Amino acid sequence: MTAINVHTGDNGSNGNHLDYLHSPKKYKGIFNWIFSTDHKKIGILYLISMLTFFAVGVVFGFLMRLELISPGKTIMEPQTYNQIFTLHGVIMIFLFIIPGLPAVFGNFFLPIMIGAKDVAFPRLNLLSWWLFVIGGFVALISLFLPGGPADTGWTFYIPYSVRTSTNVIPALIGAFILGFSSILTGLNFITTIHRLRAPGMSWFKMPLFAWSLYATGWVQILATPIVGITLLLVAIERWFGVGIFDPALGGDPIVYQHLFWIYSHPAVYIMILPAMGVISEIIPVYARRTIFGYKFIAYSSMAIALFGSLVWAHHMFTVGMSNTAMWLFSLLTFLVAIPSAIKVFNWVATLYKGSIVLEPAMLFALAFIFNFTIGGFTGLMQGALALNIHIHDTSFIVAHFHYVMFGGTGFGIFGALHHWFPKMFGRMYNKKVAKIAWVFLFIGFQLLYFPLFIAGYLGMPRRYYDYLPEFHIWHFISTVGSWILITGLIIMFTNLIIALRKGEKAVANPWGGVTLEWTIPSPPIHENFEKIPVVEKDPYDYTHYEELEEVKN
Amino acid sequence: MNQTVDAAVHEHVHRDDVGAKIGMWLFLFTELILFGGMFLVYAVYRFTYRDFFALASKELDVFIGLINTLVLLTSSLTMAMSITALRRGSKNLSLTFIFLTIFFALLFLVNKYFEWSAKFHHGLFPGSNELLTLPRGEIVYFGLYYVMTGLHALHVIIGLIILVFMFFYVKSGKVNQDYYIMLENSGLYWHLVDIIWIFLFPLFYLIH
Amino acid sequence: MKHNENHIVGYGTYIFVWLTLVALTALTVTVANFDLGGFSIVIALGIASIKALLVMLIFMHLKFDDRVFRIFVFVAFLTLAIFIVLTFSDYSFIR
Numbered sequence: 001m002t003a004i005n006v007h008t009g010d011n012g013s014n015g016n017h018l019d020y021l022h023s024p025k026k027y028k029g030i031f032n033w034i035f036s037t038d039h040k041k042i043g044i045l046y047l048i049s050m051l052t053f054f055a056v057g058v059v060f061g062f063l064m065r066l067e068l069i070s071p072g073k074t075i076m077e078p079q080t081y082n083q084i085f086t087l088h089g090v091i092m093i094f095l096f097i098i099p100g101l102p103a104v105f106g107n108f109f110l111p112i113m114i115g116a117k118d119v120a121f122p123r124l125n126l127l128s129w130w131l132f133v134i135g136g137f138v139a140l141i142s143l144f145l146p147g148g149p150a151d152t153g154w155t156f157y158i159p160y161s162v163r164t165s166t167n168v169i170p171a172l173i174g175a176f177i178l179g180f181s182s183i184l185t186g187l188n189f190i191t192t193i194h195r196l197r198a199p200g201m202s203w204f205k206m207p208l209f210a211w212s213l214y215a216t217g218w219v220q221i222l223a224t225p226i227v228g229i230t231l232l233l234v235a236i237e238r239w240f241g242v243g244i245f246d247p248a249l250g251g252d253p254i255v256y257q258h259l260f261w262i263y264s265h266p267a268v269y270i271m272i273l274p275a276m277g278v279i280s281e282i283i284p285v286y287a288r289r290t291i292f293g294y295k296f297i298a299y300s301s302m303a304i305a306l307f308g309s310l311v312w313a314h315h316m317f318t319v320g321m322s323n324t325a326m327w328l329f330s331l332l333t334f335l336v337a338i339p340s341a342i343k344v345f346n347w348v349a350t351l352y353k354g355s356i357v358l359e360p361a362m363l364f365a366l367a368f369i370f371n372f373t374i375g376g377f378t379g380l381m382q383g384a385l386a387l388n389i390h391i392h393d394t395s396f397i398v399a400h401f402h403y404v405m406f407g408g409t410g411f412g413i414f415g416a417l418h419h420w421f422p423k424m425f426g427r428m429y430n431k432k433v434a435k436i437a438w439v440f441l442f443i444g445f446q447l448l449y450f451p452l453f454i455a456g457y458l459g460m461p462r463r464y465y466d467y468l469p470e471f472h473i474w475h476f477i478s479t480v481g482s483w484i485l486i487t488g489l490i491i492m493f494t495n496l497i498i499a500l501r502k503g504e505k506a507v508a509n510p511w512g513g514v515t516l517e518w519t520i521p522s523p524p525i526h527e528n529f530e531k532i533p534v535v536e537k538d539p540y541d542y543t544h545y546e547e548l549e550e551v552k553n
Numbered sequence: 554m555n556q557t558v559d560a561a562v563h564e565h566v567h568r569d570d571v572g573a574k575i576g577m578w579l580f581l582f583t584e585l586i587l588f589g590g591m592f593l594v595y596a597v598y599r600f601t602y603r604d605f606f607a608l609a610s611k612e613l614d615v616f617i618g619l620i621n622t623l624v625l626l627t628s629s630l631t632m633a634m635s636i637t638a639l640r641r642g643s644k645n646l647s648l649t650f651i652f653l654t655i656f657f658a659l660l661f662l663v664n665k666y667f668e669w670s671a672k673f674h675h676g677l678f679p680g681s682n683e684l685l686t687l688p689r690g691e692i693v694y695f696g697l698y699y700v701m702t703g704l705h706a707l708h709v710i711i712g713l714i715i716l717v718f719m720f721f722y723v724k725s726g727k728v729n730q731d732y733y734i735m736l737e738n739s740g741l742y743w744h745l746v747d748i749i750w751i752f753l754f755p756l757f758y759l760i761h
Numbered sequence: 762m763k764h765n766e767n768h769i770v771g772y773g774t775y776i777f778v779w780l781t782l783v784a785l786t787a788l789t790v791t792v793a794n795f796d797l798g799g800f801s802i803v804i805a806l807g808i809a810s811i812k813a814l815l816v817m818l819i820f821m822h823l824k825f826d827d828r829v830f831r832i833f834v835f836v837a838f839l840t841l842a843i844f845i846v847l848t849f850s851d852y853s854f855i856r
Contacts, residue, residue, distance in 0.1 A: 120572050187579040194829070195572040221579055222840045225586040233594075236700060241680035243689075243696040244594065250689025250696075255597050258848050259590055309840065310847060322854035328847070571827070578830060582837040589841040593848060600852055615790065622786050630779040633770070633820045640769050737822075744821045748813045754786075755805035759793035 011426060011508055011522045019426065023526035037122035040524060042129050043108030044424070046099060049133055051493075053095035056140075058489065060088040065448070065482040068475045071467055078465040082151035083166065085463055087143070089154030090171055094178045095136050097405055098267065100413045101274035102220075103132070103185050106213045108424060110189055112517045113207045115198025115535060117527045120191035124184055131181035139174025142167035153463060155260060158245040158253040162237050169238055172231040179224045179231075182270070186220030189213050198516075200535035204295065207515045207539045211298040212277025215305035219266045219273070223309060227263030230256065254319055261312035269308035271405060272372075273301055275412030276343055279365050282419050283347050284540040285513045286362035287354030291540045293346040300339035307336040317388045326385055333383035340376055344369060359511060360434035364415030367442050371407025375400055378453065393463075396456025399449045407445055414441070414492065421496065422506030426523040429499035437495060440488030447481025515539055570734040577738040581745050584708070588749050591701050595756060598693050605690025610760040612677065613698075617668050618758035621661050622750065628657035629747045632716075632740045639723065642730050651720045651736075654743065658713045665706050698757055705753060708746045715739045768825045778819045785812050 017023075020040045025032045033041055064084055067074045076084070107125065111118055119125050142149040150171045152161045161168050193214050197206070233244050234256070243249025245256040284291045291297065313321060313329040321329075347369055356362070378400040382388050391397065422428050452460075455474035460467055467475065509518040514537075520529060599606050635650030676683030679699055684692060719739050722728040728736050789808040797804065818824040823831055 120569070121576060124576075183583050187576055187583075190579060191572050191576045194575055195569055218836075221582055222586055222837060225583045226590045226844070229587045229590040233591075233700065242700060243679070243692040244700065249685075250598075250602070250691075250693040252597065252601065254851075255594055258597075258851070259593065262590075262844055262848075310843060313847070313851065320855075321851040324854040325847075325851035328850050574826075574830075575833075578833055582833070585837055586841060589844065592841075593845055596845060597848065597852055600849075615793075619786070619790055623783065626779060626782045626786065629816060629820050630775055633775050634772055637769055637772060637775070741821055744816050747820075748816055751812045751816070752806075752809050755789055755793070755809055759789065759805055761793060761796055761801060 011505055017525040017527075017530065019521065019523040020526045021426075021523055035126070037118070037126050038526065039107050039111050039118050039122065039125060040424075040528075042125050043104050043106075045129050046103040046107060046132065049129075049136065050096055050099055050104060053091050053136055057088055057091035057096055058486065060084050060091070062482060062486060064088060065479045067465070068467070069479040070476070071469055071472060073466075079148075079151060081465045082153075082463075083149045086150050086153050086171075087140075090139055090150075090175065092405075093154055093267070093271075094139065094175050095132075097271045097409050098178075098182055099132060099185070100271070100409065101278060101416065102189065102213055102216055102270075103128075103182075104413075105209075105278065105416045105420060106185070106189060106274060109420065109517055110192060110210055110213055111196065112520065112524060112528050113210050113515055114193065114196065114201055115516055115529065115533045116192065116196035117529070117532075119188045120195055121188050125188055128181045128184040128188070131177050131184070135174045135177030135181060137174075138177060139171050141174075142170040145170070155264070156231065156234060157260075158234065158251070158256040159247055161234055162246050169235050172235045176228050176231050176235075179228045182220050183224045183228075186217035186224075190217040190221070193217075198533050198535055204298065205535055205537075205539055206298075208280035208291065208294070208297050208301075209274070209277035212273045212280070212301045215301040216270050216273045219270050219305050219309065223263045223266040223270075226259055227267070230259040230263070254316070254321075257316050257319060258313065261315045262309075265312035265315065266305075266309045268401075268404070269304055271409045273304060275368065275409040276301065276304075278412045278416045278419070279347060279368050280343075281513075281515065282361050282365040282415055283350050284542065285419070285511050286357045286359055286365070287351050288357070288512070288542055289350055289354040289540075290538070290542050291346065292349035292352075293342075294538070294540065296342050297346050300342045303339040304336065307332065307339065311336055314383055314388070317385060318392045330383055330385050334380065337376065337380055337383075344373060344376075358435075359418075360431055360438060361415045361419035361511070363435060363438045363442075364411050364418060367438070367445075368408055368411045368415060371403050371411060371445070375403030375405075375408055378403065391456055393461055394456035395452040395460045395462050398462045399452035399456060402449045402452075407449070411441075411445075417496070419511070420517075421499070422510050423517055423522045423524070425500055425503075426506050426521075427499050427503035428506045428510065429495050429503055433491065433495040437488050437492035440484055440491060442488075444481050444483070444485030444488050448478050448485050449481070451475070451477045451481075514541055514544075568732075573734050573738060574741075577741050581741060584745055584749075588701075588704070591697070591704070592752065592756075595697050595701070598690075598697065599756075602690030602693060605688055606694050607760045609687075609691040609694035610757060612672070612675075613758050614668065614671075615758050617664060618754050621664050622754045624657050624661050624664065625747045625750050628654045628661070629744050631657065632743045636733060636736055636740055639728070639733050639736060640730060644723065644726075644729075647736075648720065648723055651716060651723065655713060655716050655720065658709055658716065661709055662706065662713075665702070665709075701753060702757070705746070705749055708749070712739075712743050712746050715742060770819065770822070770825070774819065778815055782812055782815060 020038055027035055033045060036042065036045075063076070064081065067076050067081055107119070140149075145167050147165055147167050149166060150156070150161075150168045151164060151166045152168060156168065156172065193206070193210060236242055237244050237246060237251075241249075243251055245251040245253055247253060280291060280297055311329060311333045313325055314333045317326060317329075347365075378396070382391060382397070382400065418429070418434055451474035455471045455478075456462070458471065458474075460471045460474070506522045508520065508522050510522075511518075516533060516535075517524075519533070631650045631653040635647045635654065638644075638647035638650055672678060677695055678684065679696060684695060687695075716739060719728065719736050722735065785808050789805055792804055792808075793801065795801075817834065823834060
């Protein structure tokens with residue numbers, strides 16, 4: 001496999017095999033997709049469904065921001081507002097960010113990156129997508145039921161979630177099914193990585209994206225069942241009146257919060273770890289340098305998965321836990337910053353003295369580092385017990401997790417999309433338009449969320465429908481930012497959709513990457529590789545790069 | 554193009570028993586953590602309501618619990634022996650053992666049915682007026698009792714269905730001396746159900 | 762990885778393990794009749810853990826399988842234990 005494709009202007013295919021989009025079909029039309037066990041097609045299915053849900057979530061977010069542009073009622077009733085922020089949270093978390101990178105790009109690229117023909121359990125993979133879609137619909141069906149969607153917030157805190165008359169059960173069951181889908185994906189990836197690595201691909205020759213998916217897989221398997229059972233228990237409590245969490249029946253709402261966050265904090269790492277993996281893929285390619293500290297990045301993924309599972313109660317510093325728990329969880333929260341910082345340092349060190357090319361994917365990666373650093377540091381602020389009391393449940397928190405989740409993972413997803421788009425679809429998008437979209441997204445993002453830090457620090461509570469006049473300016477800037485951000489999203493996706501139809505044919509290796517996916521045609525053939533490669537080099541070996549440049553010139 | 558079709562066919566022939574086993578174990582971990590979440594809830598409430606739990610557990614019949622424990626332990630034995638039998642090539646012996654396992658699973662469920670209906674008869678079921686007159690600690694105890702043993706019983710039923718499939722697969726030769734990973738994985742699932750009960754039994758029946 | 766191809770556990774081993782499990786069950790029921798205060802739960806869970814370990818090692822073949830399975834199981838149980846211990850850092854010290 002040592003031969004690296006040089007930019008020769010073709011897509012790398014020798015014409016003997018059709019690409020996966022045109023390979024022999026078992027079913028016709030749409031059935032060829034929704035019953036396909038090809039990991040690449042399942043990845044695309046996830047991409048389409050995930051982006052559809054994302055669009056819905058963006059609309060809800062837009063409406064919320066519009067409502068908050070001025071104090072008092074603007075466009076909706078308070079009850080509608082409560083339901084909309086709940087739906088926004090549920091959709092964005094369970095239907096967009098959690099499946100965003102592992103299920104879409106992990107499915108498509110994990111087998112290719114480790115030199116396999118498919119994942120270990122292709123049919124389970126398809127089932128996982130079906131569960132995802134079914135779960136999504138179950139969660140959203142409450143929109144059309146009398147009583148309307150849940151108004152509990154995505155956290156479904158007890159006792160309100162057993163008392164409210166809105167349709168909480170569909171949201172709970174939907175999240176349960178989605179959790180199951182996420183578990184199956186994780187299970188599949190771990191088995192794939194253990195069993196299907198190509199000859200010569202030892203653990204430390206795996207691309208870092210594969211490492212991050214491995215760490216994510218363990219978190220998915222070992223944390224998701226906790227939220228599954230918790231949500232199920234709430235549903236059972238609502239259905240049958242069994243006393244478990246409801247204080248009226250002897251329950252303890254704090255236990256619910258513990259269980260909920262035992263999953264939902266690690267879930268944050270399910271969201272961010274694959275994004276970190278993507279950034280570790282993008283940066284060496286566009287800096288033309290071997291990644292700095294490969295082993296540290298690989299180990300830090302595992303360390304984040306481990307420590308990230310031990311910090312959940314920092315969401316509960318104001319509920320009246322014991323002092324021992326308070327300092328313990330505060331300490332552990334600070335510890336998790338170490339592996340995260342290791343990654344940031346390594347990325348920056350990779351950039352140093354690299355030949356940086358500012359292609360769209362690289363711009364998104366740089367935005368990731370910028371946003372993640374802000375999001376990470378404000379996270380540390382909340383880990384401090386005293387400060388946490390002050391900013392708990394304010395819009396400071398909202399700003400913090402949007403910086404990490406959207407500014408981090410969201411931009412990671414966009415970066416991955418621009419990085420791998422030519423490989424996935426065999427077409428090239430307009431790079432100039434992509435860069436313009438990036439400018440809108442970056443500026444819009446900062447305008448949308450940074451004011452919320454300030455408002456929150458000044459005392460603006462989160463999830464509030466109304467606010468005092470002194471917060472007006474911050475909310476106003478934020479809403480304007482949301483318009484700019486959405487403009488950026490529209491430009492970006494229009495550009496990509498046009499490229500699907502009219503973009504010029506992509507070459508096999510448009511960016512000069514050296515991982516396995518760039519050695520095969522764009523788009524890949526059905527079985528990925530004509531012949532299973534034998535891996536001899538380290539994953540980010542750019543020593544050949546100078547020779548490559550010479551050939552090009 | 555023909556070449557691709559051929560390759561696609563071969564892909565499905567490709568078999569990785571160890572991979573299948575890894576997948577099964579990973580799945581078992583999710584089951585373990587699922588019940589683990591409930592054990593955590595149990596632990597917290599038992600800590601909070603120690604005396605009430607001891608009092609409420611007197612309502613349960615230790616003898617029925619003990620019988621069910623023995624039934625499940627024995628079913629695990631027959632399950633394990635069915636795999637040994639199949640691998641040693643005695644298909645009929647293997648079928649007998651699977652049949653016995655299914656029988657024990659049914660016995661467990663029948664036992665559970667009588668146990669639950671006795672409770673219902675005494676008015677001790679979720680949401681009943683009788684239950685609501687009890688102290689809160691006892692309400693929570695019965696809440697957990699029904700949910701945990703109920704979910705366990707659900708797993709017994711799922712395991713039972715899987716075993717019925719296995720019976721017919723072994724009978725038809727789909728699962729055989731060379732290809733027994735499906736039976737082995739079903740066995741793993743069945744043993745996990747057993748392990749969960751091993752913990753449920755002392756936690757609900759043997760409190761004093 | 763042909764490790765488990767060549768090891769078939771005999772009926773005798775299984776029956777011996779089963780007898781041990783039954784004996785441990787008898788023990789735990791007997792011990793439950795005595796009031797040992799806080800130790801009751803420790804003993805009950807200790808016996809249950811031994812039983813679970815036996816089932817996993819012999820019935821579930823962990824003893825004969827590849828090492829990776831034992832590491833996996835260890836990680837899973839460790840995770841659960843950590844969840845419980847950390848939650849009790851709250852409940853044990855409240856007030």
